[in-house]
Amino acid sequence: MTQDLRELVRAEFIEVFGTTPVGVWSAPGRVNLIGEHTDYNEGFVLPFAIDRRTFAAVGVRDDSRIRVASTFSDEVAEISITELSADAVSGWAAYPLGVAWALGELGFADLGAVPGVDIMIESDVPVGAGLSSSAAIESAVAVALAELWQLDIDRPALARVGRLAENEAVGAPTGIMDQMASLLGRDDAAVFIDCRSQEADAVDLGLAGAGLAILVIDTQVEHAHATGGYRDRRASCEAGAAALGVASLRDVEVADLVRAKELLDDVTFRRVRHVVTENQRVLDTVATLTAAGPLEIGELLDASHRSMRDDFEISVPELDLAVETAQANGALGARMTGGGFGGSAIALVPQGLVSQVQVAVDGAFAEHGFGQPVTFTVTPSAGARREV
Template sequence: MPESSPGDPNAAARSRISAEAVAAFRATHGRAPDGVWSAPGRVNLIGEHTDYNDGFVLPFALPHRIAAAAAARDDQILTVSTLGDDGRLQAADPMRIPDLSPDAVEGWAAYPAGVAWVLAGQGIDRGADIVLAGNVPSGAGLSSSHALECAVALALLGLAGRAEPDVAQLNEIARWVQHAENDFVGAPTGLLDQTASLRCTASHVLFLDVRSGHADQVPFDAAAAGLQILVIDTRTKHSHSESGYGERRKGTERAAALLGLKALRDIGSDALAASLAALPDELRPLVRHVVTENQRVLDVVELLRADRLAEIGPLLDASHTSMRDDYRISTPELDLAVEVARDNGALGARMTGGGFGGSAIALVRESDVDTIDAAVTKAYEDAGWRAPRTFVAVPSAGAGREPDTAGASQ
């Protein structure tokens, strides 16, 4: 049976993660942190690989979060520890912030180090002790790395005395996090994940125009329609920096250059055929996916605004087909999850995230959740694969400072 996934009206899970971070900080440093900041993972309802093409995306934040309990230092030293699923703390070697440089830090510590490196360029290099705790599944395509980076960015900014960021500042922080991911960690990600983690709100999906930065909060209350979004984590890990993600991005950038465009966003549906005819064969599927996916985002938003949520299923299906056949980023595990979910009553299903593993989502009737979950689990067992992890996703709040309910100083 899928795990429960509480929404923001029930903040118990969020408070528990913050309390775990505070307790781990106290155990590590023998004092209370100055504060706790947290950021969520995300599910992208639709709009995949459109973000780095200046297009449209439609994510929502998960209740699963990464919390950063942090205290300021005055010696420009950054220490970072993370609390594992087994309850053990793993500490990175202390880092002197002015000495940080790309490729100098390996493993998970590169993510917080990259954020500190970028913020040092903004004059924020005082130093900090940070302890991380959270429950965003790693390697699941649910943006655990960006949740970590956003939590660390807000913590370092908060410790530097920066006020709670407004929308324009959140957009800037998202770009800083992208800079850290692209140029320090070496993963060529777009702006979807950071922006979703920072700007999503409870009970809404975020309709984001990546080019302009304009975003609308579109109501998304699946439960009111008797529906749920079931997340199926295939538990097959992927890495953007080591996979074909970069190849796809370079391909779309090359196609835009050949067409004399700033980005593939500039191709409307009515101009797709002519654009494809002007490109070499190997680039046509990439372009076809991006252009049709942008249109699918617009179509889903239109249906949601018309209170026709149950009708978005075919668009989710078409998105998966496009990612499987044109963008070629799906996997047998993802395809099986999508196929079995559909065969057992899902209104629509697709892989979500960067691809090459990770998670699928399915729009399902509440009455069918357990049936679909059991069918997918059995299909994986029959295939000889590790059982998937499933949960019902509830659109939740974005990143921010946690209230002082867990013993942190204000």
């Protein structure tokens, strides 16, 4: 598939722009194994890059224009690099154009001195499924521009570029987890990220050796982080931290929840309790993977889903059904993944039971009158890279 998309995006570039790209770069989507809504609270997360990628074919121009096109839109967006701003771009083009703007905004590039570029985007990361198709676009474009503009910038800094693009150009108040996972992913490993220090370490997963697979159950219920519930949850977390007198919920321990319950209204308390206990679950998952391997993390995944469903209230009936059906058909653990309000669930499943879980989930969705989900396994994979 990678080879096919690599060749396809080159051909599409030639068709749209009439020239040959100088290279093709790619970046993966991600699955968050555990640690939801902890990233913007300066907490801990444990995502991994997946074997579904976004490809960017890029050509260098002899002027200062930047043009972006993609296979998922007929629009070719065009603007002068020097006219880029957070407000100058909209729609899907805000992701790649926002990266170019953010490279200048953060001082990594002199946008008045870099050459223009043409960019064609192709992807097999599902959109709206909670697998961070947005960060895959941002990261592929970021590594391409960093190379072509000869910028001295490391991967964590590129992640900050992607986050700024998403926060300001797109308008989604997300943390840095998605970009870090897409840029720092490694085969058969998760990326343990301290979102306060932005330090990241690879944690071996050992899924194949344990005979396990990660099954993604895409409910086909689409979500949008630039609107609604995500922003409300973030505001609740900030209000909870302020009421507790801390810089962020990272500074609240599980033992502090007794005091928090006395100080906070019920809704804010439950939002805080999710983040605080989820941080601890991430630490426990890393410790368990290191000491005992992936066969022992199932209950932590289950507990994470209960917390998101009951305390953070970001699940939907389709996600709950996916999780419950997987658990009842042999999954060691299951949880919704991503920002919530739709998207995907993941299940940790013995390889021999994957088909059984897929059939059971399809049947359960049909029985409840839900649209048919899309299910597929994902493999922890390498991060952003130049392809050709």
